[in-house]
Amino acid sequence: MVATYLLALIGGGVFTASVLWAVSGFPRLLPPTWRAGILGLAVITAIFRDLHVLRIPLPQSERQVPRTVFHKGSIPAAGQFGFELGTGLRTYLPSTLPYVLGLGIWLLAPSLSYALAAGVGFGLGRGLMALWRYVARSCDAWDCLLESKWLVPVCSLLGGLAVPMLLIR
Numbered sequence: 001m002v003a004t005y006l007l008a009l010i011g012g013g014v015f016t017a018s019v020l021w022a023v024s025g026f027p028r029l030l031p032p033t034w035r036a037g038i039l040g041l042a043v044i045t046a047i048f049r050d051l052h053v054l055r056i057p058l059p060q061s062e063r064q065v066p067r068t069v070f071h072k073g074s075i076p077a078a079g080q081f082g083f084e085l086g087t088g089l090r091t092y093l094p095s096t097l098p099y100v101l102g103l104g105i106w107l108l109a110p111s112l113s114y115a116l117a118a119g120v121g122f123g124l125g126r127g128l129m130a131l132w133r134y135v136a137r138s139c140d141a142w143d144c145l146l147e148s149k150w151l152v153p154v155c156s157l158l159g160g161l162a163v164p165m166l167l168i169r
Contacts, residue, residue, distance in 0.1 A: 002131070005078040010123035012086020017119030020102050024109035035107045042103050046096035050156035058099060061090055086123040095152050097159045098122060 027035055048054045070077045084090035088098050101122065105115050 001074050001078045002134075004075050005082040006124075006127040006131075008079045008082025009086035009127040010120050012083040013088070013121070013123030013126070014086075014116055014119035015083075016087045016089070016102065017105055017115045017122070018112075020105040021109065021112055021115035024106050024115075027107045028109060039100070039104050039107050042100050046100045047153075047156050049096045051153045058093065058096065060088075060093055082127075085126055088122065095156050095159070097156055 030038075045054065045056070049056050069080050072080070088102070093099075101118055104110075105118060110118075
């Protein structure tokens with residue numbers, strides 16, 4: 001069941017990255033410096049949003065996966081839940097960075113292999129969070145860490161600096 005969940009998360013991330021890459025030709029009408037500037041502005045905005053300096057709503061579904069998914073059995077439920085979560089379109093994302101990564105794929109149109117690697121990375125990242133909590137000795141301590149005020153901003157800052165470097169060919 002865990003393997004199904006993890007593979008489905010990766011599949012969802014790869015699907016979303018592939019779609020963004022497939023439509024990445026539209027921004028090529030803009031000069032490369034403009035596209036880089038837009039991405040740079042998005043990185044700065046994301047960092048300030050995650051630091052709670054800016055309050056910008058994100059386009060996300062804040063609803064949970066319906067219980068009917070879990071009536072299908074554990075393997076199909078893990079697959080469907082994982083895929084939907086891996087697309088980034090189902091439920092809440094605690095950081096703005098996945099949006100910046102998606103924007104980077106769309107704006108910069110990296111090679112397909114870079115886009116797919118980004119999708120795999122997103123799916124693995126979502127899966128590792130759940131797996132780490134699952135194997136944590138103390139779920140209360142793990143939950144407190146995730147609720148700390150410094151974790152998302154620090155990760156956002158580090159990730160925000162890394163996103164452009166990962167997408168430049």
